[in-house]
Amino acid sequence: SIAVNGVCLTAVALPGNGFVADVSGETLSLTSLGNLKSGSQVNLEKALTLATRLGGHLVSGHVDGLGTVISRQEDARSVRFVIKAPAELAKYIVHKGSITVDGTSLTVNGVDGARFELNIVPHTFQETIMATYRAGSQVNLEVDLIARYLERLLLGDKASEPGAKGLTMEALARAGFV
Structure with missing residues (x-):
């Protein structure tokens, strides 16, 4: 298993430096994978084994829905994002709770209805695809x-x-x- 932007996929072939995975119609309809083009940057994460040290929140790679980036704002050395979740997911998003955005487990810094705020520190910003996010970007969300x-x-x-x-x-x- 390997997660691509938070979507858990099964590698069915390992040609060269890449991998091949089958993606169902349901996965394409519920995630942003269908928006990817050749050369798109993605977040990749290998599957966690039971012997692996847990360094983040508990996530499964099962995307719950698509969110939309509402705004992005520089804030000292970090970047603040406001993201709108689908209404049916809002009840699972709480202040100081966890949420996964494109496979990156993060802490929620604020909640207002279906909108939530993230404060992204420089390391996370540099090591993920979050630098590419703009207002209107669709992101995969996995709730707690x-x-x-x-x-x-x-x-x-x-x-x-x-x-x-x-x-x-x-x-x-x-x-x-x-």
């Missing part, structure tokens, strides 16, 4: 892995029912949170 599982667990027995998609006030009350 634990939040997704927690939501499903809180559904309890309702999770096995058809149409069980997310938390409701009723589900929270059953679990003792309201």
